[in-house]
Amino acid sequence: MKLQLALDLVNIPEAVEVVQEVAEFIDIVEIGTPVVINEGLHAVKELKNAFPSLQVLADLKIMDAGGYEVMKASEAGADIITVLGVSDDSTIKGAVVEARKQNKEIMVDMINVKDMAARAREIDALGVDYICVHSGYDHQAAGLNSFQDLATIKSVVKNAKTAIAGGIKLDTLPEVISAKPDLVIVGGGITSQSDKKAVAAQMQQLIKQA
Numbered sequence: 041m042k043l044q045l046a047l048d049l050v051n052i053p054e055a056v057e058v059v060q061e062v063a064e065f066i067d068i069v070e071i072g073t074p075v076v077i078n079e080g081l082h083a084v085k086e087l088k089n090a091f092p093s094l095q096v097l098a099d100l101k102i103m104d105a106g107g108y109e110v111m112k113a114s115e116a117g118a119d120i121i122t123v124l125g126v127s128d129d130s131t132i133k134g135a136v137v138e139a140r141k142q143n144k145e146i147m148v149d150m151i152n153v154k155d156m157a158a159r160a161r162e163i164d165a166l167g168v169d170y171i172c173v174h175s176g177y178d179h180q181a182a183g184l185n186s187f188q189d190l191a192t193i194k195s196v197v198k199n200a201k202t203a204i205a206g207g208i209k210l211d212t213l214p215e216v217i218s219a220k221p222d223l224v225i226v227g228g229g230i231t232s233q234s235d236k237k238a239v240a241a242q243m244q245q246l247i248k249q250a
């Protein structure tokens with residue numbers, strides 16, 4: 041099981057500063073959608089240059105033109121690129137084809153997918169690398185989480201790795217770990233803490249014990 045740090049509410053220098061603090065406890069650093077909107081794919085390039093030993097995920101949440109957008113993120117140095125599960129199969133297929141050419145990975149974000157089991161089965165058959173259940177900020181504000189969705193996709197996905205994101209904190213991490221995803225994604229659960237290093241270290245320890 042791996043730990044991914046999601047960076048959403050920072051600029052590039054702040055992102056570098058946060059990762060410096062917690063790099064030894066994480067496997068993947070995510071350049072969040074708001075960071076890409078504010079800073080462009082340049083943020084991916086800067087973070088990959090600063091931390092070459094970490095995998096960098098570009099959270100583009102691609103909805104169309106999968107091949108082209110994966111190509112651009114790959115050029116910037118992304119190792120993993122996100123595509124939305126609600127997008128058309130042709131978009132996901134295009135993303136996978138381009139990722140294979142560039143030796144990169146595709147994560148499908150299942151945010152707002154209505155029939156989780158049926159869509160996860162279809163997406164798994166498209167050859168993606170990760171399928172991620174996700175309660176975004178708007179769902180979190182409504183008190184939702186993705187714990188049940190994780191169990192649902194785990195029961196149908198045969199090939200892809202499974203991931204979970206959305207509002208995971210130190211106190212909810214044990215419940216997440218007990219469902220055995222391949223990847224846990226944490227943003228505010230680390231970045232909003234005053235001692236980010238201590239929290240990331242505890243999270244890594246819980247994951248390693250699992």
Ligand SMILES: O=C(CO)[C@H](O)[C@H](O)COP(=O)(O)O
Nearest residue numbers: 046176206207208226227228
């Ligand atoms: O993609 C995102 C929002 O759309 C976030 O990166 C993801 O939800 C993880 O952050 P947090 O743990 O703060 O919810």
